[in-house]
Amino acid sequence: MKFDTAYSLNLDEKLSIYDVRELNFDETAAYDSDKDHFLCPNDACRAAFEAGNTLSTFNAKNVNYRRTPHFKNKSGTRHIDGCRYASNHKGAAGESDDDREDHFPSEFVLTRRTYPRKMPLAGAEGQPPQDLPEIPTTRTNASVSPSDATPDKTSVFAHPVECYVSNIDDKDKLKAMPLKIGEHTATYWAFFKKIEYLQDNKGLIYWGRIKAIKDYTNSFRIDFEKKVWLDKKPYSVNVYLSKKLIDNYRKRKAFLEQIKAAASSDQPLYCFFYGVTPELKQVPSKKNPEQTFGVFSANIENLDHLIIREAPGLG
Structure with a gap:
């Protein structure tokens, strides 16, 4: 179980x-x-x-x-x-x-949960601390209280993403399960928006298959496969992760390990993010800096709200 x-x-x-x-x-x-x-x-x-x-x-x-x-x-x-x-x-x-x-958590809380330590760490051998209060050993048949159930809220972005990805073959379930983020409430199905449809609504969880991850040593750019159509023209979509953002991230080592592995991976990978909506920008051409081209782009503001992962079933 x-x-x-x-x-x-x-x-x-x-x-x-x-x-x-x-x-x-x-x-x-x-x-x-x-x-x-x-x-x-x-x-x-x-x-x-x-x-x-x-x-x-x-x-x-x-x-x-x-x-x-x-x-x-x-x-x-x-x-x-x-x-x-x-x-x-x-x-x-x-x-x-x-x-x-x-x-399924019914609310994704944007303020990160803290975990104040109330007891000393277990010893090096993994044994419980010796000064823990005794746990009664009398067996009872007491019922389960409501507080024992899985919490209704989460501040970990991976949780709602896992709910969506692992249940992608059950659209009825995703359309029935509610999710609240900030002041916005919708179903899981409505909150997760494919990257090519990002113009439909702002403030959603956008996702798409990754075309390439550009490794600039100290920063990264994630390019998506699908393009956004505007005025009958296709535009590329990307998100940028700055050096400052990564250096200040409390999970920096784990993140760098993951994204560097993803950049060289042959497996189909997907990126999910929340908190920013890519906007159409004019970017200078490398071949001719005086010329520009349009691209939908955004600077990620919070790495807690971005995930790169395999997602079987999304296609």
Whole structure:
């Protein structure tokens, strides 16, 4: 069984698997999910067992997405009777182990979540700190409280993108699931806009297949395959990532590793971004600087809101 929320023993807080990925790559946070202990998010279930009754993670530390990240039960993980996270619990949310993300956040929060550490880090051997309060071991059949459910909001851009990509073959579902960003509310299907239709509406999540990634050593330009048609003329589309933006990014190492690998990859890759809408600009020609040509372009303002990834099924 897979699910995307668990209790972090080191942080004394419930985290989504996307939060865990954020922490692993954040150079400003001393965190390593391999040294954390993840327990059942059901408060009553967690209280019924010792701290060693842990879950495992999948795709928590891989810079590139391979399959939908998640938490899962180990072979020896125990749960109280009726816990929705038990592997044999019938009708459990997210019970399938396929590559589909079933937990759709209803709001993408633009302010990044912070993770204040409330407990000391686990030791080098990955053992829980010795001064942790005892967890009651009396088994109960307490029901799951609403707070145990997957959070309705996320500040991690990868989460709504994964929902869209992994469910692309179920348009009815995407058209039924609501998503709020800022003051704008729409369905997942309406919020994700193909790059060639960027003129239809502003303030959406734009995406498209990458034609090329230009590596300027300290900055990058992402060119899209599809063109935008305006006044019966086709215009190229690109987004630019400045040196200053990248240098100040808290996940700089992971991002550079990912984009450099993407620039040399033969696999079909897609770029998703939010926060800017490419506009038609006149750019000087390299061959003749006195001449210009039109291109739809935008400078990315927040790397937290940009993803480059494989996206099987998008075509």
